[in-house]
Amino acid sequence: MSSSDRGSRAHSRFGAIGVLVATLALGACSVQTLYGPTTFTDGSAVQSTLTRISVSQVSDRVGQQVRNRVIFQMAGGKAISDPLYNMTLSVTSRQVGLGITVTEASPVYSVIVQATFTVRKIGTEEVLITGTAGANASWNYVNQIYANTRAKLDAENRAAEQVGNQIATRVAAAIAAGS
Secondary structure, three states, rough: OOOOHHHHHHHHHHHHHHHHHHHHHHOOOOOOOOOOOOOOOOOOHHHHHHHHEOOOOOOOOOHHHHHHHHHHHHHHHOOOOOEEEEEEEEEEEEEEOOOOOOOOOOOOEEEEEEEEEEEEOOOOEEEEEEEEEEEEEEEOOOOOOHHHHHHHHHHHHHHHHHHHHHHHHHHHHHHHOOO
């Protein structure tokens, strides 16, 4: 056995011990919120305020998808009782062709959903937050009518879900910041 063999064996032993120590030390760590609640529905002030925000009615299917997502994210699907704030919501959606084939047909479309929202305190009309949110989702156009209709609806739903999530997150952040 040469001296270089003993050195490499010592390095590997120290390396293995180092990995073992690091694994044991990091095994005690966990990821959690530093200042916020450990669960989103534990009765925190932010959660109790979110459940007291009523969301105004909208006029179309995509707007209703956004509204439903916002309500679900803020209140967990529970009925809004004794609202403290009111959210006005305006949603628009449109489709855009993304490519042109040699026959001047677009094989890929994108739906763009945009929403403007304002949260006001009931009684004083003080604005808590106002903003816009937007998302897009694409789908392929094929030679089947039902498949195209379903693909467009699915794309609208995906974009509406993203917009609803953005709005709920921004409102929660505004409440947590105390603005």
